[in-house]
Amino acid sequence: MNGHVTANLVNRRVRMAAIGWVAVLVVLRLFVVQPERCEDVTAAEVRAAATATVDWLIVNQDPDGRWLYRYDATANRDLGGYNNSRHSGVTFSLYSAARAGIPDALESADRGTGWLLERLVAAGGGLAMADSGAATVPIGGSALAAIALGERRLLTGDDGFDDVLRSLGRFLQSQIEPNGAVAERWDAVADAPVAGVYSPFFTGEAYFALSRLERLFPGEGWGASADAIGRYLSTERDEVENWFPAVSDHWAAYGLAETTEWRPLTDVELAYVETLGGIFGPQIRYASQRTESWFTHRTRGRQTLGAGLGTLGEGTTSLWQVARADPGAEGLLEAAAERSRCVAGLLVERQIDGTEAGSFDNQSRVRGAWFQFGVTQMDDQQHPLSALLRALPILEGAT
């Protein structure tokens, strides 16, 4: 091969390689590594956002203790509906806000508790939260009621609801199957669990509730029930109940974090912590790439609900708590903190602030809330509020 031909060949290869480099980088940027827009936020900004959410819940609470359930901001219309689980969940989030020192959250939560207590009925040897006359009752409201009252107990030290807490716990225990699975519903006629029907989230809620009861009332047997559920969640739930992909279970993460308050996690529980990290992490990275632009709508989809994003933050902040408490999960500490900060930043950025609220007919129903397609639901405030509150220790540099 003469020198001229070789030089031409080299030049051609260099040009082709340069084009290849550019093509690889452009394709990766457009479709694989889009910018992850995790805004840097301070603890003060997160606290302000949480306070705005609490204000939304206070302003939009009825005198009977219920909150505005679903609202269309575009049409300025209350869309009605209600849900016991979400009522208990909001109550829990508000007690958490009160624990974080946010003003007036306790009073609003207590009004919510008043409504909740009126719905307790005898069930499974204890008490369950149920709508009057319902033939079967989902257990989520009861589990979250126990979690909410447990949060109140930690906040106030008031033992006035201890009997109710234990009764809710006994009901939850009655729903546990021998393998640790938790029945989704209670049959009010037969006063028994409805067999073979499971919820993706109620199992984790029952786990968290019973783990909290063990923390509050050690030695009464709550821990054994929590452990049975925890073992089931860690080892077989997704297969037995046919959840695919595996459940993105922030409540299980809460339960694991709560368990570290009274004992170290087992190896299978630590393995489940890793698994949950692998479920929350990619969702957060993906969510952080979503903007309102035409291109990301088509390549990444629309921005997720406030509730959805909030649950991811609840999950990663719980894993951060586990990593901080249990040396076996220490390796997750930095990543859990980074993802939690990311979610907090996204939530602050996407929350309707005072300026944005000015363009709506009813500002008090939009300020401090999260919307998708102009609609918000009470859990769009519940989960972000909890995620923001639980990110505060991370942002404040707790060790």
Add this chain to the structure above:
Amino acid sequence: MSVLPAIVLLIAAVNPPRRVTELGSDRRAVASGAALTFAVLAVLGGLGDWLLDIFDITAPTFRVAVGLVLVVRGVVDLFRPPGPALGAGSGGAVAPVFFPVLFRPEVGLVAISVAVDAGFGPMAMGAAAGLALVVGAVARARRARYQRALGIVFSTALIVLGVDRLIDGVFAL
């Protein structure tokens, strides 16, 4: 990522047996080009965290990108024969040795990813080992018959390691 997998990943990304078939026999040019490649990879690795930061990319997401590139490169290398050897005498250390033969997208991206995940040291060791193998192979028997077979082994390893990076990136917290 620990040290040994980091080194193995970089050596596989360099793919010495396949690179050797694409290079001329001028050992001095190959050694100089390898040294230049190492220097550029060292700079990329040193700037790895900064680069990901300014482009708003997290390490796990970057791992996914690296995994995809490795898989594609491995598959392409498996089914496409190497290009004709480019005589170093026609261009020397910079072209064609450094570019386009040694400094390739998969090598640059892996260097960044390894530096971010495992640290600069393992990245430097892996890059040095991979490039030293290229130089050593050219110095010994660059047309050995087993180069082709070894290239296939390395390309297969690249696919396996790429899938590993991909999975590790997707399911990372």
